[in-house]
Amino acid sequence: MTTPSPQLNHLFTPLKIGAFTVKNRIVSTGHLSHFAVAGLPSERHFNYWVTKARGGVGLIVTEDQAVHPSGGSESSVIQAYRDECVEPFRRITSAVHEHGAKIVAQLFHPGSNWFPTREEGLPLWSVGPISASFNVESSHEIDREEIQEVIQSFASCAVRMKEAGLDGVELMGAHGFLMEQFFSPRTNRRTDEYGGSEENRLRFGKELLATVRQAVGPDFTVGMRISGDQFQRGGLTLDDMKRICAALADTGNVDYLSVSIGIGGSVIPPMYVASGAFVYLAAGIKEEVDIPVFCAGRVVDPIKAEDILAKNQADMVAMTRACICDPELPVKAQEERLDEIRYCIGCNEGCWGRSQQKLPITCALNPSAGREEEMKITPAPAKKKVMVIGGGLAGMEAARVAALRGHSVALYEQGTELGGQLQIAARAPGRQDMAEPVRYYRRQFELLNVDVHLGTDVTPEVVEREAADAVIVATGGVAARGSFPGSDNSNVVLARDVLSGKAEVGKKVVVHSMDRSTEGFTTADFLLESGHEVELLIPHAMAPLAAEQITFIFIMTRIARKGGKITMGLDVASFDGNTLVLGGVFDSGVEAREGIDTLVVSRGSKANDGLYKSLKGRVKELYVIGQALAPRKMLESTLDGLRVARTI
Secondary structure, three states: OOOOOHHHOOOOOOEEEOOEEEOOOEEEOOOOOOOOEOOEOOHHHHHHHHHHHHOOOOEEEEEEEEOOHHHOOOOOOOEOOOHHHHHHHHHHHHHHHHOOOEEEEEEEOOOOOOOOOOOOOOOOEEOOOOOOOOOOOOOEEOOHHHHHHHHHHHHHHHHHHHHOOOOEEEEEEOEOOHHHHHHOOOOOOOOOOOOOOHHHHOHHHHHHHHHHHHHHOOOOEEEEEEEOOOOOOOOOOHHHHHHHHHHHHOOOOOOEEEEEOOEHHHHOOOOOOOOOOOHHHHHHHHOOOOOOEEEOOOOOOHHHHHHHHHOOOOOEEEOHHHHHHOOOHHHHHHOOOHHHOOOOOOOOOOOHHHHHOOOOOOOOOOOOOOOOOOOOOOOOOOOOEEEEEOOOHHHHHHHHHHHHOOOEEEEEEOOOOOOOHHHHHOOOOOOHHHHHHHHHHHHHHHHHOOEEEEOOOOOHHHHHHHOOOEEEEOOOEEEOOOOOOOOOOOOEEEHHHHHHOOOOOOOEEEEEEOOOOOHHHHHHHHHHHOOOEEEEEEOOOOOOOOOOHHHHHHHHHHHHHOOOEEEEOEEEEEEEOOEEEEEEOOOOOEEEEOOOOEEEEEOOEEEOOHHHHHHOOOOOOEEEOHHHOOOOOHHHHHHHHHHHHHHO
16 A cells, blocks of 8 residues: 655545544545436446545545435436345445545435426425525425434335445435525424424434334444535524534434535535635534534645644544546555646636536546447557647547557647647636646656647648558637627637737727627626726627526626726627617617727637648547537537547
């Protein structure tokens, strides 16, 4: 066994949690994957969790598993209320244990805080007739008999998990789900013994803990996930949760508390949130209880995790998205290979963003996540000379994977630095982490002997001269400009040129965001930060479809707080001099904006595929990937690079 790095002694110290002991303090907390097939654990689950265990994580908490048909009848959610889930879990648990990790099942009933459609058409059961953040439909207020039915369902599901060989269960009492709906005065308006005073509001949780403990016995760990602060007007605060957690711990029926934040979508901090910003919640609760306390909140760096533990702010540190982005993070940290870690940047694109669309989760920077077997990287049958043209995300991933498979790889980039649009995006305020992947790939290229050529303009003649066995074109996309009257004026500039410093911008600015992504929004934020007067023009009536929900909310909040004007439902009709004419998207109305110094346009990208087209028929093995194939998001760029490099 590898000796822990001296600088990470706390992180790699074992900890007893109820009936089991973990080998280190890194926990992957529960997160819905949508990997289930017909409501049961799948082969995809097996590969996903076993990969985490192999990577060295101390504790894995499964995704939310439904304990009752009224709280998760979708086929993509594990239905722990079915006996059929036991056998597939036995296989998963055995494989996880082989790698020295522990695994705990998260059991939940969402109450009213769930998606608006359920496959069986059942009503939502809740503490009262309330709607919540995921939906607008009113729920069914459960009566005393139904409360006991739900409690017994939790207990029977816990017994199934024990039979399947898991190390414990975690009862979900966070994120606005059913148990927290009972706890909170904001949602609990009952007048019976389960509502009113704090003692009554805790009755459901205490009865649930007692029933589960009686069902599984003392030799099985029972934990609970809670929100340290709901961050909602009239909701539970840290002071409330200190009292509540102390009361729950005093029952003797709970072995640990995993402290999260917020309700619904607010629980996944995007890159705008500093690492460890919410650790104080766990630290506050830890002062009140004598059982292990887990912290969460965008901790992606082992050094930061070590600092939290050294300060006794928590006993376990959630590095959930960090271990999706790089499942080998624990092993790399323990072996003092911190510079080899692929660090999560908090983009939320492949994880939370896809989960909200009910799609199987993955990672924008690690598209192998959730596809571990399908995208396994194996040695190439024959070593080839591979030429990768373009140093953006797609090209860098293709070069890494091709070199990892044993090929001789040369990467050519026209610019003076790697990263492409990542470097531009990183110039917006709060988004400096967008450049982090460049650091990772530079280090990988050093380790894998990838020959990097910067400032090199590749022509078909250069390609023919290099005589590579395989050529991958990853030349990215070029910004689309638009064709309205006045679009060619000198005071009409591109958003990415503003961010990169290529464009001059006057005092009074309109940012026209047409691409349904974040480029226009982050450019508006950039300009406001620089002292410009900004109106953000969004022709769509809804949030941009390509932007992840939480990130979008954070950006819009930043723009509003800085005094930016946000206008929806109007599109640019023409721009003449300093007069901007806007037309209604949903009606024939027309408005004018006078004295506009600069119009900033964000209309997405067009494939920069000229080189690829010119090489067709001249190169035997030719591929095009990323935005050069079709402008899409980061996830598709890395996935393209991975897929193609695996086939060479």
